Structures are given as C-alpha cells and as structure tokens.
Amino acid sequence: MKYETNPPDAASLMMSARSFGNYDLPAALADLIDNSIKAGAREIALTCLYREGDPEIRVRDDGHGLSGQELRNAMRPASSNPLAERSPDDLGRFGWGMKSASFSQCARLTVLSHRGGELTGCVWDLADVDAWRMGVLDDDEISALASAELIARDGVEVIWSDCDRLSESQTLTQSEFNALIVHAENRLALVFHRYLGGEVRGKRLTIRLNGRKIEALDPFYRDHEATQQLEAEPLMIGGRTIDIQPFILPHYSKLLPNQYDQLGGEEGFLRNQGFYVYRNHRLIISGTWFRLLRHGELSQLVRVRVDLPNALDHVWKITIDKSDAQLPAALRNRLRQLVEGLRRRSSRVYRSRGGRLDRAGTTSVWSRYARGGEIRYAINREHPVIEALLDVEDDDQRTAVSTALKIIEQAFPVAAFSQDAVREWDGIQQTLTDPVAFRADLIAALPLLLMQVDGDFTALGKLLRITEPWCEAWGATETVLREKGWVDA
Ligand SMILES: Nc1ncnc2c1ncn2[C@@H]1O[C@H](COP(=O)(O)OP(=O)(O)OP(=O)(O)O)[C@@H](O)[C@H]1O
Ligand SMILES: [Mg+2]
DSSP states (O other): OOOOOOOOOHHHHHHHHTTSTTOOHHHHHHHHHHHHHHTTOSEEEEEEEOGGGOOEEEEEEOSOOOOHHHHHHHHSTTOSOTTSOOOTTOOOOSSOHHHHHHHTTOSEEEEEEEETTEEEEEEEEGGGOGGGOOEEOOHHHHHHHSOHHHHHSSEEEEEEESOTTSOSSSSOOHHHHHHHHHHHHHHHHHHTHHHHTTOSTTOOOEEEETTEEOOOOOTTOTTSTTOEEOOOOOEEETTEEEEEEEEEOOOGGGSOHHHHHHHHTTTHHHHTOEEEEEETTEEEEEEEOTTSSOOOSTTTTEEEEEEEOGGGHHHHTOOTTSOOOOOOHHHHHHHHHHHHHHHHHHHHHHHHHSOOOSOTTSBOSEEEEEETTEEEEEEOTTSHHHHHHHOOSOHHHHHHHHHHHHHHHHTOOHHHHHHHHHHOGGGOOOSOOOHHHHHHHHHHHHHHHHHHTTTOHHHHHHHHHTBTTGGGGHHHHHHHHHHTTOTTO
C-alpha cells in the first residue's frame, strides 16, 4: 500500500462546521465565554450592535491572551485532540468551539489578541477560505478594529460580522434582534450563575452585555428561606465522583410574581423541573429527566443539581456545543430510585398547599362526605361564587344552575380519575399553578364577590382569606387587594 495526502476542501469543511452542534446565540456566546474563563478572565464584555440590520457581536476578555503563534494555532479547525487530557478547570474539549460557535452565527470571524505588548489579529471569512487562506491583520488594521480596552491590556477580542445566521428570515428587524439579546442575557445568567455568583475558585466573574452587568440566576433559589436543600448523593462512576444535590423549590404561593417569573423562566416551572447538569460548574443541560420521569405537575418543584468533572466527558458523551450529554447506563437505576423518592416528597409539598378539602375554618369548593363506607364529593353551595350563581330572582334560572351543578357532580368521571390517580399521577394537571392566571381569575371574580359582601371591602378581605382558592395563595390575593387600594382588606 502507498499513501497519498487527501485533505478536505477548505470551503466545504468550513461550511459543514456551521452546522456542528445545535448552537443558538446564547450557546454560541457561552462557548466563547468558556474560552475566556479558561484564560483566567475576570471581566468579559459582550457588545451586540444592530447596525441597521448588519449586526456585529463582540466578546472581549481580560484573560492572558494569546501570542501571535498561539492565535494562529487556535484559529485552526480541530486545534487540539479531543482525547487529550485537559486540566480539571478547562471548559474546552474538542479544539473546535471558537470556530464552530462563531460560524453557527456569522460568516466572518475576526480574533484579536493582546499578550505582553504584542497585538495580533486573524480572520476567517467563509466567503474566501479557498486553500485555507486565513487573513492576518497588520498593525493599522488591528488598531482600527480593536477596542480601546484590548489595546490597553492583555486579552482576546472575538468579533462576529456578516451575522447571517441570527435570524431565519432574510432581514433581521431591530425588535427581533432585541429579543435575541434579552434571551441571551437570561440564558447566560443561568448557564454561568455559579461563576457570576463567585462560587467557583472563590472569585467572582463579571459579564457585561452592552455595558450592563449580567446578574446570576440561581435555578435552585438557595437564597429563599422556603427552598429545601435535600441530602446530597455522591455517585461513583469510572473512578470519579458525581455530586448530586436535589432541591425542592418554594411553592408558588410563597413567591412574589416577579420571583416566580424569573424562576419559571421562559418556559415555566413545568418544563424547567428536572436535572441541571453542570460540567466544571458551567450549566450544560437544564430541565431534563433523561426520560426517567415525566414533566408532571406534582414534580414541578424538583430541581436536581448534577456536577460532572470534565474527565468524564467521554462517559457522558458531551457534544461539541456543550449543550447535550447522555445519562450513562450505569447510573440509570440509581437515579431512577432517587427521582422516585423526590417526586413523592415534592407531591407532599404540593398537595399540602393545594386541594385540602373541608379544612376547618375555610370554605372549600368541593366537600367530601364519608358515611357508612360511602364517599361522595359535592360542590359546596356555600362557596361565595357558587352562592352568587344560585342567588338569582328568576326561578327557572336558579333551577337551571342547580341542575347543572348536580349533573356535574353525578358525572364526575370517577373511574377514569381513579385509574389516572394510580397509573398517571404525574400527568394529572388540575390545580392552577400559574400566578398570572390566578391573578387574572381573581380580578375577574372580584365584582361578583364584592356583591356578595354588599360592597364592604373589609368584609371582602375577610371572606377571601378563608375561601378557596384565594386563601391558598394569600400573598398573591393580598397583593391584588392592595393594588385596588382596598388596603383595609
Ligand atoms: N479568549 C481566549 N483567551 C485565550 N486563549 C483562547 C481564547 N479563546 C480560545 N483560546 C485558545 O484557543 C484554543 C482553541 O479554542 P476552541 O474553543 O476552538 O477549542 P477548545 O476550547 O480547545 O475546545 P472546545 O472545542 O471544546 O471549545 C483554546 O484551546 C485556547 O488555547
Ligand atoms: Mg473552547
């Protein structure tokens, strides 16, 4: 056998690199931030400019920077071997991140570096990479492009231009761009919260986005007194420890609306329950149960922190964009047991707040009657909303309402419900968990409730305090009453 060299075509390979991984804007920025953290940066400045629909995005750090030769190496695709051992604090793995993350968003990547007085700049332009032609900037070009901060001190500044992948449509509007930036800010606040909060290496990382500091977003809300931190469970795999730390978040009735919105995130509590997997303290996956459990209502307060060291990348099959990993088979059973126990504990928090029937001193919506081995559920006719329905002059209308209530009670789907309660407990979604809807429903019911108390605000407050569902989330109810100016309530 003889050997020939058979290199890839530069343009084709670089084009394919645009589709490596599943990057969105925050994931791509996070990959660059990983590099900055590895380079010892304490401050990272993100600048996102709309520029009349031709956006430019910069990531500048104050890390140790790169020499001219190091920058040339770093620009090379697959600049290191994924199998090489990495220092325990290294957030990289593949030698691709800077390139693949950048090309997922833009067609022109410029990297400027300052190390010990030496300024260097290299450019990959996807429109012009034939035969691996890479641009090397001269001093004037660097001075014209670099920010004053980079010229003043060591660090790296990555610039994305020709950002043709920010939007699926041809033209990116200003409001679309703004929405992307807000989304990126929220996501980065979460992904790097342990660095931003000063939990790693005892020093706090600052990330600014267009000048504004990104505040850490702790998905476990450890600052809140009602968050429960359960026993940690260290698991061993491949001779290494994985730390597993479960939390149960506060019930929504203990959160203010803005706290609830922030913790729920863009997709809400239901979707954001589950494992939060960190690799070297950087969040890589959030809100998954790895198919061990469904995203059910009763487990929606459970979030489990999983800490992986980078030495286990191969076991977890970490992807190039660091946004996915697979649960190793050896851990499945142990985690399944853990998750089962957590689900039971979370349901207790949930049920102790929601659907308590006939609690002394409160007016419930449903009443439960148990006599001589027979159990019957009935709608409470004394509940103020039901009472208002029945309290009408017109006999026919009253009979109609009464009949409606009776047929609802009689047709209660007992068989289906009991089957679901046994088999699909997690899937039942009956209680209201969304504070925005809770608030809207209360506001809609207020005129009717006020009539029930002859317009007396003090009496209204007293009534709501003991009436379901408003007494269950008294904080939220009281807020509405205060806003109405019924402070007496
Ligand atoms: N901001 C930076 N400061 C200093 N060095 C950097 C910076 N960004 C990249 N580098 C250097 O460039 C190299 C290549 O970065 P790149 O992100 O492409 O790959 P990686 O970080 O090694 O692995 P991965 O593909 O997993 O991200 C890094 O290993 C690092 O040496
Ligand atoms: Mg990297």
